[in-house]
Amino acid sequence: GDSVTQMEGPVTLSEEAFLTINCTYTATGYPSLFWYVQYPGEGLQLLLKATKADDKGSNKGFEATYRKETTSFHLEKGSVQVSDSAVYFCALSDRGNDMRFGAGTRLTVKP
């Protein structure tokens, strides 16, 4: 079945460092890809998404490009802030009722 694999954490960075969180997927169809973020004690919030190959999703300085040839959707940000500390989840959905999530990557940004 469809699945998502994302890099294990935790990831600890200094403020203004470059962030990459790797995400690869396995799917039989043509899924949409998502990055969700979870702040402490809260539910998941959509960070960005891409619905077809070569699409780039972006939001709040974060970017990810849907790469069909490498089945990847890596999350990047050029300069992280302390407020970016959270858990990040990569997810895919071929149909809305089958969204599959990665295990999550905890990011801590230190001042």
Added chain:
Amino acid sequence: DAGITQSPRHKVTETGTPVTLRCHQTENHRYMYWYRQDPGHGLRLIHYSYGVKDTDKGEVSDGYSVSRSKTEDFLLTLESATSSQTSVYFCAISGGGGGADTQYFGPGTRLTVL
């Protein structure tokens, strides 16, 4: 923020007791979902609903049942709770149910089964 509330937010119960978690939405979205979140597993779908009285199983449905008698409410029931059902439970909603549709999540319910 999408209008989704979950109740209770925290619950401690004993093995063998029934438990019902409630999800309430004010967005009039057709689709509603229940997930559980466990370390190392991300979120896994338990059940979902595609309309009033229309529900279907997800990846980890054993030991859970759901009901949806109104558009705005989606109930998750553990008929006889077990320690393996200790988890954080999230409700989500979406408008169209398609693969590209964003799901909006509630704040979660932390359930501990002793």
